[in-house]
Amino acid sequence: xxxxxxxxxxxxxxxxxxxRYLPNTIAMLITFYLIFLGMFAGIQIVGDPSTQDANIQFVxxxxxxxxxSLIVVQDIGFQVGSEAVQGTLEQLSMSPxxxxxxxxxxxxxxxxxxxxxxxxxxxxxxxxxxxxxNVDVITLLPILFxxxxxxVGFGFIIAGLTIVLKQVNAFLQILQFILAGLxxxxxxxxxxxxxxxxxxxxxxxxxVMIDGLSLGAIHLADYxxxxxxxxxxxxxxxxxxxxxxxxxxxxxLIGHY
Amino acid sequence: xxxxxxxxNLYKTYxxxxxxxxxxxVNNISFSVQKGEILGLLGPNGxxxxxxxxxxxxxxxPDKGAITINGINSQKHRLKALHHISAVLEGNRNLYWRLTVxxxxxxxxxxxxxxxxxxxxxxxxxxxxxxxxxxxxxxVNRLSRGxxxxxxxxxxxxxxxxxxxxxxxxxxxxxxxxxEVRDLLQNIAKKYNRTIIISSHDMDVIQDxxxxxxxxxxxxxxxDDRVENLLRLFEVRAYxxxxxxxLTKHQFHLLQQKFPQLDYSPDILQSTLEVELNNNEEIYDxxxxxxxxxxxxxxxDRKTINFEQVxxxxxxxxxxxxxxxxx
Numbered sequence: 001x002x003x004x005x006x007x008x009x010x011x012x013x014x015x016x017x018x019x020r021y022l023p024n025t026i027a028m029l030i031t032f033y034l035i036f037l038g039m040f041a042g043i044q045i046v047g048d049p050s051t052q053d054a055n056i057q058f059v060x061x062x063x064x065x066x067x068x069s070l071i072v073v074q075d076i077g078f079q080v081g082s083e084a085v086q087g088t089l090e091q092l093s094m095s096p097x098x099x100x101x102x103x104x105x106x107x108x109x110x111x112x113x114x115x116x117x118x119x120x121x122x123x124x125x126x127x128x129x130x131x132x133x134n135v136d137v138i139t140l141l142p143i144l145f146x147x148x149x150x151x152v153g154f155g156f157i158i159a160g161l162t163i164v165l166k167q168v169n170a171f172l173q174i175l176q177f178i179l180a181g182l183x184x185x186x187x188x189x190x191x192x193x194x195x196x197x198x199x200x201x202x203x204x205x206x207x208v209m210i211d212g213l214s215l216g217a218i219h220l221a222d223y224x225x226x227x228x229x230x231x232x233x234x235x236x237x238x239x240x241x242x243x244x245x246x247x248x249x250x251x252x253l254i255g256h257y
Numbered sequence: 258x259x260x261x262x263x264x265x266n267l268y269k270t271y272x273x274x275x276x277x278x279x280x281x282x283v284n285n286i287s288f289s290v291q292k293g294e295i296l297g298l299l300g301p302n303g304x305x306x307x308x309x310x311x312x313x314x315x316x317x318x319p320d321k322g323a324i325t326i327n328g329i330n331s332q333k334h335r336l337k338a339l340h341h342i343s344a345v346l347e348g349n350r351n352l353y354w355r356l357t358v359x360x361x362x363x364x365x366x367x368x369x370x371x372x373x374x375x376x377x378x379x380x381x382x383x384x385x386x387x388x389x390x391x392x393x394x395x396x397v398n399r400l401s402r403g404x405x406x407x408x409x410x411x412x413x414x415x416x417x418x419x420x421x422x423x424x425x426x427x428x429x430x431x432x433x434x435x436x437e438v439r440d441l442l443q444n445i446a447k448k449y450n451r452t453i454i455i456s457s458h459d460m461d462v463i464q465d466x467x468x469x470x471x472x473x474x475x476x477x478x479x480x481d482d483r484v485e486n487l488l489r490l491f492e493v494r495a496y497x498x499x500x501x502x503x504l505t506k507h508q509f510h511l512l513q514q515k516f517p518q519l520d521y522s523p524d525i526l527q528s529t530l531e532v533e534l535n536n537n538e539e540i541y542d543x544x545x546x547x548x549x550x551x552x553x554x555x556x557x558d559r560k561t562i563n564f565e566q567v568x569x570x571x572x573x574x575x576x577x578x579x580x581x582x583x584x
Binding site: 002013086087088092 | 365370
């Protein structure tokens with residue numbers, strides 16, 4: 001029950017933030033939509049006309065995932081950094097729930113609240129391009145769930161780095177391009193990327209949304225990689241964060257900026 | 258009385274980033290705090306008090322030593338120990354400035370695992386007690402510093418933890434709110450039987466609130482005593498005597514012979530004598546001379562020493578002298 005209350009508190013905080021600063025939320029949505037329009041225009045102007053439809057579908061899925069990865073992976077770094085500046089990180093660190101559980105609930109809350117934006121962006125981009133993708137919720141949900149778990153693990157690594165190093169804003173800016181690279185590069189070009197966080201998931205989601213792949217048609221090996229990645233990155237992320245927290249406590253860095 | 262916090266042989270060093278020089282922030286500190294006690298932690302900047310407080314809060318790991326909170330070893334069972342402790346370390350910076358007063362209280366309650374329903378009565382009660390009820394829907398950003406400070410203390414009260422640590426609770430707030438905060442803290446300790454540890458540069462706050470004071474300097478405890486004992490220790494037997502007329506040369510020499518450190522300020526209307534006595538008996542000698550010489554006395558004032566002066570004397574290392582003199 002305490003964990004559920006923790007999640008509820010963070011969900012409510014995110015929801016209040018989104019509602020209270022609605023113009024900011026709308027501005028963010030418009031910015032991402034404009035970026036998408038830029039990509040769409042790029043494909044139409046310089047892209048190969050014979051593969052234009054496939055390219056647009058590819059971009060829609062990748063683009064949505066890129067946004068999701070920014071929320072989960074990059075945003076947690078910014079959050080930890082800004083909480084350290086505000087002085088609230090110390091308060092969170094003093095909660096008997098433990099800061100890793102608080103951050104986890106933050107990530108989950110952030111994904112849930114931002115899914116409104118993700119779905120809006122998806123339908124807005126499909127409407128703009130006229131390319132209607134296969135939104136098979138039953139097949140997509142487990143893949144998304146496992147992919148987000150690996151993203152959360154990656155997010156914990158970034159949070160751990162932020163808690164120790166603090167001034168990581170420049171790195172977080174670069175990170176968005178690394179995330180774009182992971183999301184946009186097709187697995188057929190670099191198969192080894194399947195073992196990187198979220199790449200396999202994005203590939204499978206592309207399969208579902210573009211090629212109409214169903215849950216039963218996905219290979220066992222793909223499931224194993226997906227589940228393995230989710231477990232591996234989540235555990236590694238959590239361990240790395242706990243280790244960083246210990247270093248921060250030893251050096252007296254929690255709350256310092 | 259029951260011990261709630263036990264700090265023994267605490268030791269903490271930091272390494273300077275560029276020079277790799279080791280700095281000892283806390284050097285073998287030991288003390289204990291009783292349930293319901295208000296303890297003041299004093300020291301100049303860099304003395305080690307913040308490090309000590311943060312080690313008690315579990316935000317900094319000590320190099321050596323042990324901290325027990327309500328019988329729980331805080332290094333071994335940090336999260337368990339945190340159930341018994343809450344703190345206001347950065348004052349108004351401990352709050353979410355974009356949330357309202359009530360939302361802050363509800364959010365922090367949630368972060369401790371409580372549901373909004375569970376804590377509703379507690380939150381209502383705190384809003385009432387801290388005079389924040391009419392501001393509950395106000396965004397923290399728009400509150401005065403004093404109100405933010407009160408809210409930060411209210412947040413610390415949410416958890417029902419036995420120990421509350423406050424770092425500079427009156428820093429940057431106006432005099433009236435400062436008094437209000439003091440009253441609140443006194444109330445918290447008495448009514449709720451909470452243990453409070455206050456670190457402050459405001460000596461009036463310490464003198465008013467704390468039953469006991471620990472003064473830390475250069476990472477070590479210089480003194481650990483009751484405020485009134487420290488005041489007594491540095492008490493001076495100095496008097497200012499206002500005279501109704503000017504002293505003659507002969508009278509002045511007579512007094513100076515007996516009291517060599519006498520300070521005389523002649524004035525046609527009101528002359529004053531300032532004298533420091535070695536013992537209480539000497540006051541009779543002084544008055545014998547004044548009576549014999551028929552010098553009218555208009556008033557006698559004993560010079561008092563405030564806690565700020567005591568603190569400065571202790572930090573300057575005058576503790577030893579005071580002990581010798583008093584004994």
